[in-house]
Amino acid sequence: MDGAQRARRGGTSPIIQVRRLVMAAQPQTEVSPSRKDLTGTLKTFGPSGPMYEVLGPAERSVQGKESVTIRVFGTGEVTAYPVEEMLQDPEAV
DSSP: OOHHHHHHTTOOOHHHHHHHHHHHHSOOOOOOHHHHHTTTOEEESTTTSOEEEEEEEOSSOBTTBOEEEEEETTTOOEEEEEHHHHHHSOBOO
16 A cells, blocks of 8 residues: 555555654754744844844854844855844844
C-alpha cells in the first residue's frame, strides 16, 4: 500500500510520520508579539543613523537577550539585533 492509499484509509504516510518526528525534535521558541508584528518595519539606528529592515525573529539571541534579524541598508549586512534596542529605534521616514 502506498502513501496515498494509506492516507485515504485514514493512516499516515511514512513521509508525514518522518516530518512529524523532525518537527517534534526541533526546539520550539516562543515568539513575542514585538518580534512578529514588526517584521518588515524600516527603522534607523537612533535619530540619524543608517536605516535597517526588521526581517523577523532571530534564530540566536544577542548576549542572552531576545533578538530579531535585521538587514542594514547600504552594507547589506544581515545580523541579530536585541529587541529592546530595536524598540527604542525610531521608524524610518
